[in-house]
Amino acid sequence: xxxxxxxxxxxxxxxxxxxxxxxxxxxxxxxxxxxxxxxxxxxxxxxxxxxxxxxxxxxxxxxxxxxxxxxxxxxxxxxxxxxxxxxxxxxxxxxxxxxxxxxxxxxx
Numbered sequence: 001x002x003x004x005x006x007x008x009x010x011x012x013x014x015x016x017x018x019x020x021x022x023x024x025x026x027x028x029x030x031x032x033x034x035x036x037x038x039x040x041x042x043x044x045x046x047x048x049x050x051x052x053x054x055x056x057x058x059x060x061x062x063x064x065x066x067x068x069x070x071x072x073x074x075x076x077x078x079x080x081x082x083x084x085x086x087x088x089x090x091x092x093x094x095x096x097x098x099x100x101x102x103x104x105x106x107x108x
Contacts (some may be wrong), residue, residue, distance in 0.1 A: 001025055002025075002026045002027070002028055003020070003027050003028070004027075004028045004030055004035070005017065005029055005030065006028055006029075006030055006031075007013050007029055007030070007031050007036075007087070010039075017039055019038070021039045021041050022042075023041070024041050026038060026040045026041075027040070028089070029102055030056075048102040
């Protein structure tokens, strides 16, 4: 069932109209007799229950011992690169140059 309501009346009876819409009634709001909006019941989104391990199939093929060994090797490489860069001198063009007030340096 659809009920047409003027906006001025809807302002005065908003809570009543919302209750009617929640019970399944459709209310059309009109301005100067022309429909401009619709108030209708909101259907709740279906809830999907997640199950523990539902994406387990994505990781069954992984050899975790190999993965962990490769991870540690990469970690050692990163640490070695960091240590090497810490021992290198800074670029003389970048050392000690004052920067402007919150401005980025100009690109060449």
